[in-house]
Amino acid sequence: ILNVEQSPQSLHVQEGDSTNFTCSFPSSNFYALHWYRWETAKSPEALFVMTLNGDEKKKGRISATLNTKEGYSYLYIKGSQPEDSATYLCAFIDSGGYQKVTFGTGTKLQVIP
Amino acid sequence: DSGVTQTPKHLITATGQRVTLRCSPRSGDLSVYWYQQSLDQGLQFLIHYYNGEERAKGNILERFSAQQFPDLHSELNLSSLELGDSALYFCASSAGLAGALYEQYFGPGTRLTVT
Numbered sequence: 001i002l003n004v005e006q007s008p009q010s011l012h013v014q015e016g017d018s019t020n021f022t023c024s025f026p027s028s029n030f031y032a033l034h035w036y037r038w039e040t041a042k043s044p045e046a047l048f049v050m051t052l053n054g055d056e057k058k059k060g061r062i063s064a065t066l067n068t069k070e071g072y073s074y075l076y077i078k079g080s081q082p083e084d085s086a087t088y089l090c091a092f093i094d095s096g097g098y099q100k101v102t103f104g105t106g107t108k109l110q111v112i113p
Numbered sequence: 114d115s116g117v118t119q120t121p122k123h124l125i126t127a128t129g130q131r132v133t134l135r136c137s138p139r140s141g142d143l144s145v146y147w148y149q150q151s152l153d154q155g156l157q158f159l160i161h162y163y164n165g166e167e168r169a170k171g172n173i174l175e176r177f178s179a180q181q182f183p184d185l186h187s188e189l190n191l192s193s194l195e196l197g198d199s200a201l202y203f204c205a206s207s208a209g210l211a212g213a214l215y216e217q218y219f220g221p222g223t224r225l226t227v228t
């Protein structure tokens with residue numbers, strides 16, 4: 001069983017604050033890492049697909065970095081807004097032949113107006 | 114709207130029964146993934162199909178099976194249902210053979226309640 005951990009489990013930030021979370025995954029057999037945003041009562045929504053060591057992706061105020069050698073990815077949100085409140089999930093896909101997907105447990109973000 | 118459809122939205126059934134959940138991927142997507150989200154666990158990967166062929170299996174029970182048809186829709190069959198099978202079942206689709214290199218688009222999910 002692969003260990004994909006996310007930290008913190010939850011956090012509350014004030015509107016306008018910048019924040020970041022971590023996804024840790026096995027540093028061997030890396031194939032890809034996905035980040036999702038999951039609002040309550042909705043479906044997960046893809047944010048980024050990270051595939052190469054040193055990858056940096058950006059979408060508006062949200063960005064992500066990837067370090068496959070040490071097995072972590074950071075997700076950054078600049079100037080948090082109430083609409084950023086959601087659970088942020090990472091999913092590790094291993095290269096062991098069949099691309100199994102292992103999700104982290106998520107970081108629940110609450111942005112306080 | 115992701116373009117992925119799932120039916121039914123809700124399903125209530127009794128233990129021991131069998132149900133079929135259906136997923137239609139986005140137009141042009143060849144990969145379909147099935148996931149389970151139960152109360153006490155996070156999102157769990159069940160199975161991945163690409164263009165009709167099974168590509169990867171996750172934590173899928175032997176009582177569960179899936180297939181992808183020539184028109185690319187997929188069905189997840191759950192049999193001998195137990196209370197613990199109550200969960201939200203998502204399917205997601207993506208483009209390409211190496212589906213993991215592309216964004217996955219999730220359907221709205223099917224909420225299964227086993228009583």
